Amino acid sequence: MTIPRHAGLEALLDDPQGAVIGLDYDGTLAPIVADPAAARIHPDAPGVLAELAERVGGIVIVTGRPPGTALALGTSDSGPSLSDVPGLVILGHYGLERWESGRITAPPPSRGLEQVRERLPLIVDGFDGVLVEDKGQAVAVHTRTSPDPEAALEALRGPVAELAMETGLVVEPGRLVLELRPAGVDKGRALSRFLAERKARSVMFVGDDLGDIAAFDAVVAAPIPGVRVCSGSAEVTALAERADIVVDGPAGVVDLLRTISGRVAGR
Template sequence: MLLEPPPTHLLEGASLFLDFDGTLVAIADRPDAILVDAGLPALLRQLVERLEGRVVLVSGRAASDVRAWLGPLDITVAGSHGLERPGAPAPTATATQAFQPLRDLTQRVAGLLLEEKPLGAALHYRQAPEAEELCRAAVTAVAAASGLAVQPGKMVFELKPAGGDKGSAVTAIMAEPPFRGTRPFFIGDDLTDEHGFAAAAALGGAGILVGEPRTTAATFALADVPAVHTWLAQAAEALA
């Protein structure tokens, strides 16, 4: 079933949760090669003001990484799939030796990229799609040895602490002011965002899927990153 774009008045009295890669910025071959639109920080600043602070960036990246890309911006960031967020206990960093088998794999297979994070790692195979099953097996083995959980994504397998997902982050944040009592809307593109869509719907809001149609917990859809920017600008104007 094809989903319709969300109405621009949707955010009135609501809370807004935004994925980063694939939603606010286009996915690049490497995580450090993304391009941030020059107008994005100002657009986010406007949304934060008009929603009275009820805007959260929920990313698989470390929170510090997201902030580095956006510059000085007073906005809530929930990094590492929501495990890094204000008010949450500081998670224990994963021992870096756990990822040595994945480092070794990237040395043997051209095109693979290991992105190491404070609380996990991501093995990207965008430039070596034929290595998908090899990557899946390697990450599954590391997960079994380390106690981490595997999260598939777009041309990537991530390792992260068990029990941490974007839906749990939405639920926890929505229990606190100024979010409590509002309807949450979650915009995202990847499989990791499905938890966020489901949590938003359970709390009276909805998910907004970015990109190609698929089976999803989202209620609405936007075609791509430029469509997200356009809709956010229109929604901000409707809040004025």
């Protein structure tokens, strides 16, 4: 593919060893599907990431999922899996959990989550097709499989927000999903900490959903060149409006990463 000209991207290509590439998982590396447990990674993504990891300063996946789930869904029947990407770091639960070198580190779960696990099924009872996903450090409500996903989402916003307030949690909205999680964590803070840790000299972040806006803001706020890439979606336009580059879903993300890897190798 042809890479659009952008100062942040040029900085990455000129000094790849100083670059950090951050990526969301769902909708970015994996297509959005009705059942979140079936969100398998694009088959070419692990191989492309493995090549790119040898040529840049760092690759980090910043996701709302637990790192172990992202790894499980990032397996491949043929070729490399996410766990084979050299030096890969996965910051799960918006940075609460970290996977690196085969080890996960995490703080104890928020006490409010126990109340959520008890009460949330009662709140969604009566909404056909609505799924509750327990992520360990967060609990999410998915309406994608409901007969009327948008109506179910709107009807649940108020009760879910009240439950979050009562339990000291916050609600993270996404594509037909409402996630209850601890306050004080988001993808922007997680990305900013990682950039400082790696002493990054440039950054690219690729996302697709509302939860990635904080990471986009972190790219803008960082005192280094940066580029924001949106994995395009008809469901979420807010991110595309803030992006420097828009690609066509996970396949477009893989093509962009492959092109960047080739350009870096050719220099």
